[in-house]
Amino acid sequence: MYTRVVRMPEPPDVADVVAERLLERIIDLQATRDSVHVCLTGGQTANAMYERFADLAATSDLDATKLHLWWSDERFVPATDPERNSLQAIERLARTIPIHSAHIHMMAAKDGRKDAHESASEYEQELDDTTFDVTLLGLGADGHCASLFANHPSFDLTTTRRVIGVEDSPREPSERISLTFSALNRSREVWFLATGERKAEAAAACLDGDDARPASHVHGERATVWFLDEAAAGHLSPQFNCEL
Numbered sequence: 412m413y414t415r416v417v418r419m420p421e422p423p424d425v426a427d428v429v430a431e432r433l434l435e436r437i438i439d440l441q442a443t444r445d446s447v448h449v450c451l452t453g454g455q456t457a458n459a460m461y462e463r464f465a466d467l468a469a470t471s472d473l474d475a476t477k478l479h480l481w482w483s484d485e486r487f488v489p490a491t492d493p494e495r496n497s498l499q500a501i502e503r504l505a506r507t508i509p510i511h512s513a514h515i516h517m518m519a520a521k522d523g524r525k526d527a528h529e530s531a532s533e534y535e536q537e538l539d540d541t542t543f544d545v546t547l548l549g550l551g552a553d554g555h556c557a558s559l560f561a562n563h564p565s566f567d568l569t570t571t572r573r574v575i576g577v578e579d580s581p582r583e584p585s586e587r588i589s590l591t592f593s594a595l596n597r598s599r600e601v602w603f604l605a606t607g608e609r610k611a612e613a614a615a616a617c618l619d620g621d622d623a624r625p626a627s628h629v630h631g632e633r634a635t636v637w638f639l640d641e642a643a644a645g646h647l648s649p650q651f652n653c654e655l
């Protein structure tokens with residue numbers, strides 16, 4: 412298992428490079444597999460990447476029938492609320508990619524019948540023993556990833572639950588559903604995406620293994636790759652050399 416940093420000049424370069432590499436990886440895996448499982452994230456950096464991925468996919472050999480999409484976290488709001496991470500990703504990806512609706516594994520929306528905890532249990536069943544081929548994660552300026560926040564009950568390294576309901580999130584909206592560390596770490600590769608100076612301190616701390624930051628505890632079984640623009644890479648220790 413290795414950790415690598417890929418540094419690029421500007422935020423659009425992060426979107427471009429991650430989209431190209433993700434498409435290439437999925438197409439490679441599809442040559443030998445009936446299903447490829449990608450776990451998506453919310454956030455502005457990821458949204459820019461989904462736009463780019465959709466553009467590239469339109470003229471690629473991607474086989475949408477073999478692609479499964481999952482989410483690392485969701486904002487627990489009504490189904491049509493544009494704040495939903497899944498809606499933001501799907502509206503961008505579905506522009507060019509005809510993904511099977513049965514392969515779009517969204518977390519439940521708030522419908523007044525089940526709460527976030529019950530919905531988390533349902534997602535845990537749907538997840539079953541899935542291992543993600545690639546898990547994408549945004550990084551909060553406080554070092555959170557998915558909806559696992561520092562100094563908050565969601566930051567639980569010992570839970571055996573794989574999906575949890577999150578209340579009183581320090582970031583709006585306050586109710587969420589999140590994969591836990593045990594589910595996120597069931598990924599062959601974890602790819603963090605972060606841009607902007609606001610993320611620089613957290614990115615450096617996580618790469619230095621600061622235990623107090625949730626994102627420090629997420630690693631791919633094979634690889635953990637941090638895709639950063641120069642601003643987000645501004646505080647990294649010298650061992651994380653430039654590489655594209």
Ligand SMILES: O=C(O)[C@H](O)[C@@H](O)[C@H](O)[C@H](O)COP(=O)(O)O
Binds near residue numbers: 452453454
């Ligand atoms: O629901 C959410 O808000 C996210 O899943 C969250 O974990 C996000 O990925 C990071 O906060 C980074 O977001 P940005 O890329 O927008 O800074």
